[in-house]
Amino acid sequence: MEHSPQKNLLEVKNLTKVYEGGVKALTDVNFNVKKGEFLAVIGLSGSGKSTLLRCINRLVDPTSGTIIFNGQSVTGATDEELRMIRRKIGMVFQHFNLVSRSSVLTNVLSGRLGYANPAWSLINRFSDEDIKFAIHQLERVGIADKANYRADELSGGQQQRVGVARALMQDPEMILADEPVASLDPVLAHSIMQYLEEINKKDGVTVLCSLHFLDLVHRYSDRVIALNNGQLVFDGLPKEIDDNKFKEIYGKDAERVG
Ligand SMILES: Nc1ncnc2c1ncn2[C@@H]1O[C@H](COP(=O)(O)OP(=O)(O)OP(=O)(O)O)[C@@H](O)[C@H]1O
Known part of the structure; x- marks a missing residue:
């Protein structure tokens, strides 16, 4: 069982x-999420997607229930255990959450510190090895040439690439992406999704990603869960979302747009 891909x-x-x-x-x-899966989380605004993703790394503390990551209880973890668990879980945010006046490189390096306040990165010194690793992540997302720019000099799409590079800096086993493309021009959505796809398929990093548009769900996810008013109303393959399921997930007034 231990070595099963399932x-x-x-x-x-x-x-x-x-x-x-x-x-x-x-x-x-x-x-449950299997190792290596790309799981989409869908549901209307307010259905609980962000809360769900944030409970998994305990940025939000669950009221009840159990979360097990890699065989270890997240919900029962001590502060020190939680710090170790969080190192293995990268997070990408809708609004990027960069330190706008810091350089791109510093923002990426702050990923090394797990979920410490990014301001810590300003007073921490990083090793040459860390800096090389950070540049490598920026190369992966195609913006190594922007390493010394201030984060707020970048476009939204570029800022989200910094967000992805910062998550990669943790060498994560799993990435939680909370509507990573919802703040971007739709034509830029695919470029960010393609990086997440590459990280998932090439590096085997498990991805949980909340998404608004079903066309993105169909294109990138292996499996989908849907929330409606805080309840799980669907767990299956993207192609299983037929018109009836769609109405169950989004409500009877919803119309497909993608
Ligand atoms: N910090 C909070 N305090 C109180 N209520 C909250 C808090 N955060 C979220 N909620 C409420 O919890 C419910 C679920 O919100 P959540 O942000 O998880 O949904 P979502 O599906 O991610 O929505 P969106 O797509 O708008 O971000 C909503 O009713 C929201 O108003």
């Missing part, structure tokens, strides 16, 4: 999140 990298069991104030963002969500 091994679950992630197990989410009975996950519930109720925010302070009483909003129930997730209700009893269950699913």
Whole structure:
């Protein structure tokens, strides 16, 4: 079992999140993710996609339920264990979350620090090896020539490439991408998705990616889960989302646009 390619990298069991104030963002969500899968997470705005992704690395603390990553409990982890788990989970954000006045290189290097406050990178010194590794990640996403630019001098698409390079800096086993292309011009979406695809297919990094458009889901994901009002309403192949499933996921007034 240990070496089976079908091994679950992630197990989410009975996950519930109720925010302070009483909003129930997730209700009893269950699913597994196999090592090497590209899993899309879909659902209307407010359905709980961000909450779900953020519970997995405990940027948001679940109210109840269990999350197991690589055989280790995330929900039961001590602070030190959580730090180690987070090193293996890269995150890509919708709004890039770069330190805008820092250089591209510094932003990428901050990935080395896991989820420490990016400001730490300003006072930390990095080894030559780290710097080489960071440049290598920038080469992978085609913007090594921008290493010394300030992050806010880059276009949105370029900034998200920095976000991807920063996640790669952690040498992650899994990447959580929270609507990574939702802030970009649609014509740039594929370029970012193609980097995620390459990282998934070439490096075997498992990807969980929330997406708005079904055409992207069909093109890039192996499997899809869908949330509706915090509940898991679909877990299957992209091609299984027929018109009925589509209405269940998005509601009866929804129309397909892609
Ligand atoms: N920090 C918070 N405090 C209270 N309620 C929150 C918080 N974050 C999210 N929510 C609520 O939880 C529900 C799920 O939100 P979430 O952001 O997870 O959904 P989403 O599917 O990612 O939506 P979007 O696509 O708009 O980001 C929503 O009702 C939202 O208003």
